[in-house]
Amino acid sequence: MKLEKITTKTKRRYEDSCGTAHALDLVGERWALLVMRELMLGPRRFSDLRANLPGVSANVLTQRLESLEGSGVLRRRKLPPPASVQVYELTEWGLEAEPIILSLGRWGARSPLQDDSLPISAMSAILSMRAMFDPARTEEKLDMTLAFHFDQDAYTVNVREGRLTAERGEADEVDVEIRGSPSDVLGVVYGLSSLEEAERAGMLTVTGDRAGFLRFASAFELPPKACA
């Protein structure tokens, strides 16, 4: 017979030593992985997170951040003055969860039930490209820097030696600059709409190496939907 736990801290855990089960103990709660998604490209503040996670309420976000901090997935840090704001950032190990998020993304993209009309965060768009990038699809080897300007946020994407990396912010020298909403940009990158149409509809603006951007886009293929 077990002793009663004195603390009422009855955290719900899978009593299973399987690594998968343990991972779910840590990041399986609602919102946890999406919070991590938003942090994959560097630290952000509370309200950035809230703004990019449609529907999360402040109290739940607080709880999730506490719990992820407690398990060593992220840490909170106070930026030095004059900024002096608090930000949340993934630990090294938290950053290593990227394959989880990408494999979920690749799998979810094949769902017959997905609704593409919902909003998508800038971070999701970048990670989606990271998940779907396949350098083997291009004839020539890609080597370029792209600047994506979503509504507020700017991201820099580098393609070097068959690898796609991304960071927040603007780089100095870019080959091509793309402006538009995350979903419109993804639409063109994945070949769901042509660049010309998107430009004519005013959804997108491409300046710089236009042909390079088209070659970039040809490296992506949306997987077929699983049969319904």
Next chain:
Amino acid sequence: MKLEKITTKTKRRYEDSCGTAHALDLVGERWALLVMRELMLGPRRFSDLRANLPGVSANVLTQRLESLEGSGVLRRRKLPPPASVQVYELTEWGLEAEPIILSLGRWGARSPLQDDSLPISAMSAILSMRAMFDPARTEEKLDMTLAFHFDQDAYTVNVREGRLTAERGEADEVDVEIRGSPSDVLGVVYGLSSLEEAERAGMLTVTGDRAGFLRFASAFELPPKACA
């Protein structure tokens, strides 16, 4: 102002078109991925699932199976007489979720908080090997068939051309046969305890190509824990 939803079907969804978020809509509920884990090597019945998922209650398991069936991840099938029992099996697409489960497992294995003393299902042990197998770690090329006899369940593992595959049941010709509990077997495979010690303690029995099994075990490395 939104109209009230008339249907009381308030399914909690992330209103987010990100593939990751959608995947979590489908398999992010408690137990869902662990149910899928148990089905990764073929169909099983309700009570097999229950027996291998410590703590799941019958009603929750029923709900999860319904919901996963509804989203096309698994289907229920009635085996032909004389068996005539109902089994649950993953669809093709459901099977493609394996990378999710493996990446979670690899990540969770690095957690400083994991408790190895908990029970582990036979299926988890097999999937764990699939997640951690690294053929580059062996000098010679492995090519062998192993029979794992866990408490009740037998699994056959094939290593061919640097790939590890597994199936439930016994094969006709095996090179080596390993008997023991899932956790004791994993302990030896991952080098946490030596084969000799484990055998002396009566935890393990290896019959057949013993050296082959040791070479097999050398293809695995447990990743280091993330700093606590």
Next chain:
DNA sequence: CTGTATCCGTGTTGATACTG
């Protein structure tokens, strides 16, 4: 024996309002 349905206590979630 194999599931399914129903009740119930508890914990989690999410919306709103509120505070430093």
Next chain:
DNA sequence: CAGTATCAACACGGATACAG
């Protein structure tokens, strides 16, 4: 801006009862 407080609705887990 960065969270707390409160509260209602829901999900979870356990027990039990039921159906084939």
